[in-house]
Amino acid sequence: MMTEVCHKLHTLLEGKVPELIPTDHLADTDERRLAQLLNELFAYLQEVQEFILPLSQGTLDKIQPPRPRNFLGSPFKELHSRLLHLTWQANQVAQGDYSQRIDFMGDFSEAFNCMINSLDRHERELRGRISELQEALDRITQLEGILPICMSCKRIRLEDTDPRQQANWVAVESYISKRTKAMFSHGLCPECVERYRAENF
Amino acid sequence: MSVEQDKTRFTWQNLGDVNLGRPNLGPMVPVTVYRLMQFTLWDVLVAELGNEQANDIMVKAGKLAGTEFCRTMLNTSLPFNEFIAQLQRVLREQSIGILRLERADLETLQFTLTVAEDLDCSGLPCTDEVVCRYDEGFIAGLLELYTGKPFSVKEIDCWASGDRVCRFSAQGIRD
Numbered sequence: 001m002m003t004e005v006c007h008k009l010h011t012l013l014e015g016k017v018p019e020l021i022p023t024d025h026l027a028d029t030d031e032r033r034l035a036q037l038l039n040e041l042f043a044y045l046q047e048v049q050e051f052i053l054p055l056s057q058g059t060l061d062k063i064q065p066p067r068p069r070n071f072l073g074s075p076f077k078e079l080h081s082r083l084l085h086l087t088w089q090a091n092q093v094a095q096g097d098y099s100q101r102i103d104f105m106g107d108f109s110e111a112f113n114c115m116i117n118s119l120d121r122h123e124r125e126l127r128g129r130i131s132e133l134q135e136a137l138d139r140i141t142q143l144e145g146i147l148p149i150c151m152s153c154k155r156i157r158l159e160d161t162d163p164r165q166q167a168n169w170v171a172v173e174s175y176i177s178k179r180t181k182a183m184f185s186h187g188l189c190p191e192c193v194e195r196y197r198a199e200n201f
Numbered sequence: 202m203s204v205e206q207d208k209t210r211f212t213w214q215n216l217g218d219v220n221l222g223r224p225n226l227g228p229m230v231p232v233t234v235y236r237l238m239q240f241t242l243w244d245v246l247v248a249e250l251g252n253e254q255a256n257d258i259m260v261k262a263g264k265l266a267g268t269e270f271c272r273t274m275l276n277t278s279l280p281f282n283e284f285i286a287q288l289q290r291v292l293r294e295q296s297i298g299i300l301r302l303e304r305a306d307l308e309t310l311q312f313t314l315t316v317a318e319d320l321d322c323s324g325l326p327c328t329d330e331v332v333c334r335y336d337e338g339f340i341a342g343l344l345e346l347y348t349g350k351p352f353s354v355k356e357i358d359c360w361a362s363g364d365r366v367c368r369f370s371a372q373g374i375r376d
Contacts, residue, residue, distance in 0.1 A: 070363065088305065100282070
């Protein structure tokens with residue numbers, strides 16, 4: 001019996017789960033009890049191995065978890081549960097849901113939550129930029145096309161308004177300032193300076 | 202709440218103003234005290250009514266609690282994902298447990314979730330049985346109020362059966 005037990009344990013230490021020890025022929029009660037306990041241990045380890053190997057390769061579905069009361073396997077069940085949760089959360093984030101957070105999973109939590117915050121911040125920044133660019137594009141579009149301008153005083157008529165109403169004609173500076181970020185500073189060009197002098201002095 | 206009152210007459214106001222009533226001791230009690238109340242009550246129910254009926258009462262009580270908790274503490278108008286994020290946060294803030302959703306199928310109304318460090322069973326000695334009947338009802342109550350559909354919730358792994366994690370399977374019943 002002892003030789004067989006040593007052989008089985010040696011197999012176990014080599015990373016393999018040994019065959020069960022036949023108990024029928026064991027007359028000694030203690031030996032039979034020892035064999036039964038070892039068989040139980042082997043069965044537990046078999047379950048753990050069949051569960052953890054596919055899990056280590058990333059398989060989360062369709063794997064058989066160790067039975068209840070298999071205490072050797074319960075930490076792996078806990079790990080399996082957490083990996084499933086992480087996968088669900090990652091899928092939600094992939095769909096643009098940044099409200100998810102991982103709680104109490106040590107380094108995983110910190111890295112994952114940091115990633116979500118970062119994605120959320122970058123997306124907000126991008127949306128802000130897009131909005132600014134859209135506004136700029138809108139302004140550019142507003143200055144496109146044919147502007148109705150008074151050939152004498154150079155006032156511009158507001159879009160889609162009655163040309164007979166004087167209030168609908170505004171100064172070029174006013175027109176452009178309201179549609180762009182451009183501002184005007186006033187001065188005189190050389191030709192106008194001469195004309196101004198001639199008219200006023 | 203008086204003993205004559207039917208359970209369906211429970212309202213959140215029945216819980217009273219804890220801050221007013223316990224200005225020095227505050228609103229928190231040790232988990233042991235919570236378990237002492239629940240397990241002794243359950244023990245008496247089993248002794249008086251048998252296992253099946255006692256378990257059924259615990260599930261129903263949990264469902265009532267889950268429904269009222271959801272009605273009072275949660276915003277049920279949120280989309281599903283945001284509702285789950287909110288539920289996870291509130292359960293953590295209230296020190297009820299750490300919710301982790303593993304699977305959710307809104308078409309078939311099938312959900313798998315775990316509650317770690319839960320009030321009922323985390324750290325219990327192994328008894329070869331699932332014991333979170335109250336939690337089963339609590340989760341069913343939450344989901345029923347949120348979805349408007351009846352739910353059947355079963356605990357499939359439990360700390361008390363040596364699993365180190367309490368995992369629940371929830372199945373909604375469509376009209």
